[in-house]
Amino acid sequence: MHDGPIGMFDSGFGGLTVARALIDLLPGEDVVYFGDTDRYPYGPRPLEEVRDFALQITRLLVERHDVKLVVVACNSASAAGLDLLRFEFDVPVIGVIDAGVRAMLSATRNNKVGVIGTVGTISSGAYQRAVQNLRAPVELTALACPGFVEFVEKGETDSDQVHVLAERLLAPARHAGIDSLLLGCTHYPFLARTIGDVMGRDVVLVSSADETAFEVRAILEETGLGRRTPGKGSHHFISSGDVDWFRQLGRRLLGPELDDVEAYSWR
Ligand code: DGL
Numbered sequence: 421m422h423d424g425p426i427g428m429f430d431s432g433f434g435g436l437t438v439a440r441a442l443i444d445l446l447p448g449e450d451v452v453y454f455g456d457t458d459r460y461p462y463g464p465r466p467l468e469e470v471r472d473f474a475l476q477i478t479r480l481l482v483e484r485h486d487v488k489l490v491v492v493a494c495n496s497a498s499a500a501g502l503d504l505l506r507f508e509f510d511v512p513v514i515g516v517i518d519a520g521v522r523a524m525l526s527a528t529r530n531n532k533v534g535v536i537g538t539v540g541t542i543s544s545g546a547y548q549r550a551v552q553n554l555r556a557p558v559e560l561t562a563l564a565c566p567g568f569v570e571f572v573e574k575g576e577t578d579s580d581q582v583h584v585l586a587e588r589l590l591a592p593a594r595h596a597g598i599d600s601l602l603l604g605c606t607h608y609p610f611l612a613r614t615i616g617d618v619m620g621r622d623v624v625l626v627s628s629a630d631e632t633a634f635e636v637r638a639i640l641e642e643t644g645l646g647r648r649t650p651g652k653g654s655h656h657f658i659s660s661g662d663v664d665w666f667r668q669l670g671r672r673l674l675g676p677e678l679d680d681v682e683a684y685s686w687r
Pocket residue numbers: 430431432434435460461462463464493494495496497537538541569604605606607
């Protein structure tokens with residue numbers, strides 16, 4: 421029986437929103453998180469390149485860390501490579517897009533919904549397809565928000581500059597009369613205060629983090645892969661960029677579980 425850790429990855433700090441939900445829901449599981457901070461942001465890159473990055477990181481998690489399941493805690497990488505990862509690896513691979521769509525559909529009352537994400541995610545059409553596949557009777561406004569990720573990676577989540585950018589980028593969502601807005605990039609929950617201020621009180625902000633954690637729990641139960649060793653799980657973090665910065669900002673964003681950070685170099 422496989423009692424290895426759950427592997428997760430993102431271009432940087434964004435996937436920590438999913439890690440938080442996962443650690444809270446499944447405190448007994450070991451987690452290995454890879455933040456590809458050396459190569460962020462993924463959003464402006466061609467999908468093929470992001471797909472290659474996703475393959476490399478998943479291979480590392482499976483081969484070196486013997487993970488039993490992989491969470492692609494990044495919308496851009498999910499949009500670019502989820503199907504391929506599922507084909508290439510024997511372990512279950514879970515993305516964040518379907519989970520986010522489910523959460524968004526259960527939040528809306530007026531059936532006018534919005535999703536914001538990176539240029540890569542939005543232009544891939546992954547969200548538009550996921551909504552269509554469910555035949556959900558909703559009107560979807562999909563918007564790219566270039567620049568948001570960079571603010572989060574700098575640790576700037578509540579500044580005047582990010583507010584000004586949000587006012588500009590979110591204007592079409594405000595005018596569309598939506599009542600729920602899916603944060604279709606795992607970095608964006610860290611900007612929730614700013615995004616919430618701009619969208620106003622009547623718009624519910626939805627993230628995929630909790631729904632993804634529930635999906636992981638369901639798969640562990642179905643497959644019998646849940647951790648057998650009793651006690652609290654261990655949490656190991658790997659960064660391809662500046663490890664001290666990863667520990668410092670990551671701790672602020674995730675909490676005290678982020679302590680053990682290993683450096684990894686692609687070069
Ligand atoms: N957090 C990622 C996402 O959910 C990637 C953002 C980026 O690196 O551009 O899309």
